[in-house]
Amino acid sequence: xxxxxxxxxxxxxxxxxxxxxxxxxxxxxxxxxxxxxxxxxxxxxxxxxxxxxxxxxxxxxxxxxxxxxxxxxxxxxxxxxxxxxxxxxxxxxxxxxxxxxxxxxxxxxxxxxxxxxxxxxxxxxxxxxxxxxxxxxxxxxxxxxxxxxxxxxxxxxxxxxxxxxxxxxxxxxxxxxxxxxxxxxxxxxxxxxxxxxxxxxxxxxxxxxxxxxxxxxxxxxxxxxx
Numbered sequence: 001x002x003x004x005x006x007x008x009x010x011x012x013x014x015x016x017x018x019x020x021x022x023x024x025x026x027x028x029x030x031x032x033x034x035x036x037x038x039x040x041x042x043x044x045x046x047x048x049x050x051x052x053x054x055x056x057x058x059x060x061x062x063x064x065x066x067x068x069x070x071x072x073x074x075x076x077x078x079x080x081x082x083x084x085x086x087x088x089x090x091x092x093x094x095x096x097x098x099x100x101x102x103x104x105x106x107x108x109x110x111x112x113x114x115x116x117x118x119x120x121x122x123x124x125x126x127x128x129x130x131x132x133x134x135x136x137x138x139x140x141x142x143x144x145x146x147x148x149x150x151x152x153x154x155x156x157x158x159x160x161x162x163x164x165x166x167x168x169x170x171x172x173x174x175x176x177x178x179x180x181x182x183x184x185x186x187x188x189x190x191x192x193x194x195x196x197x198x199x200x201x202x203x204x205x206x207x208x209x210x211x212x213x214x215x216x217x218x219x220x221x222x223x224x225x226x
Contacts, residue, residue: 001106001168002106002107002108002160002162002164002168003106003107003108003164003168003169003170003224004108004110004152004153004156004162004164004168004169004170005101005107005108005109005110005170005172005224006110006111006112006136006137006149006152006169006170006171006172006182006187007109007110007111007112007113007133007136007172007173008045008111008112008113008171008172008173008174008175008178009111009113009115009120009123009124010113010115010123010174010195011044011091011173011174011175011194011195011196012091012172012173012174012178012192012194012195013090013091013094013098013124013127013129014088014089014090014091014094014123014124014127014129015088015089015091015194016082016083016086016088016123017086017087017088018086019079019082019083019085019086019088020075020079020082020115020119020123021038021043022082022086023075023078023079023081023082024036024038024051024052024055024071024075025038026074026078026082027071027072027074027075027077027078028052028055028071028074030074031067031070031071031074032059032061034059036055036058036059037058037059038055040058041054041055041058044174044175044177044195044196044197045114045145045173045174045175045176045177045178045181046114046145046177047114047115047139047142047143047144047145047148048072048075048114048115048116048119048139049068049072049116049139049143050114050139050143050144050145051114052068052071052072052075053068053143055071056068056071072116075119076116076118076119076122079119079122079123080122080126083122083123083126084126088127089127090127090129091192091194091213091214092194092213092214092215093213093214093215093216093217093220094129094214095129096217097214097217097220098129098132099132100217100221102132108156108160108162108164109132109133110133110134110135110136110137110152110155110156111133111135111136111137111138111152112136112137112148112149112152112171112173112178112181113136113137113138113139113148114138114139114145114148115138115139116138116139116140117136117138117140119139120136120138134159135155135156135159136152136155137149137151137152137155145177145178145180145181146180146181146184148181149171149181149182149184149185149187150185153169153185166185166186166187166188167188169182169185169186169187169188170182170187170188170189170190170208170224171185171187171188171189171190172189172190172191172192173189173190173191173192173195174191174192174193174194174195174196174197174202175195175196175197175202176197176201176202176205178191179191179202179205179206179207180205182207188208189207189208189209190207190208190209190210190211190220190223191203191205191207191209191210191211192210192211192212192213192214193210193211193212193213194212194213194214199211199212208223208226209223209226
């Protein structure tokens with residue numbers, strides 16, 4: 001019986017030292033002639049398109065599909081340069097975990113992220129971990145994070161000819177939105193406090209498991225087998 005593990009990216013697998021946010025702010029300025037105020041926008045655990053819509057609305061600009069797409073395209077053109085200019089890092093234990101799970105024939109790893117796929121690939125390729133994920137659900141699929149799980153399940157079934165039961169699906173992320181997204185599809189959830197939320201805050205949202213970080217590979221694997 002295979003397990004499906006759906007990974008978030010930012011704050012869970014990697015930290016980009018705000019490269020994505022800076023690229024978004026620059027993209028907005030290019031198109032609208034002013035720097036976006038991001039302080040009032042809750043970006044953690046959201047999708048790219050949701051964030052851009054809030055940026056536009058916050059500055060009194062109608063968030064049409066055309067305007068959202070324009071900011072997104074400008075952002076994608078800037079992202080790689082910002083990744084190179086602002087060195088980030090792969091988070092503790094991630095490389096060992098990804099490789100360990102990659103070698104198992106009972107595990108399928110995929111992405112469940114608010115990043116659009118092109119942005120996700122830019123980030124993961126920068127850190128040389130993109131090859132662990134052949135598919136996933138992305139911010140392209142919906143601006144609402146809770147809509148993404150069914151897309152990931154459908155693609156997993158199409159690729160592996162397996163109908164993954166909820167108890168065999170794990171959603172892993174660093175925000176309450178990731179936990180909620182997993183619960184929407186009946187998945188089990190693992191929260192990690194390597195993003196912007198303290199461990200106690202994540203635990204209050206009742207994930208199946210919560211970790212300070214993933215430096216203890218054995219503990220993570222025990223959680224998967226529970």
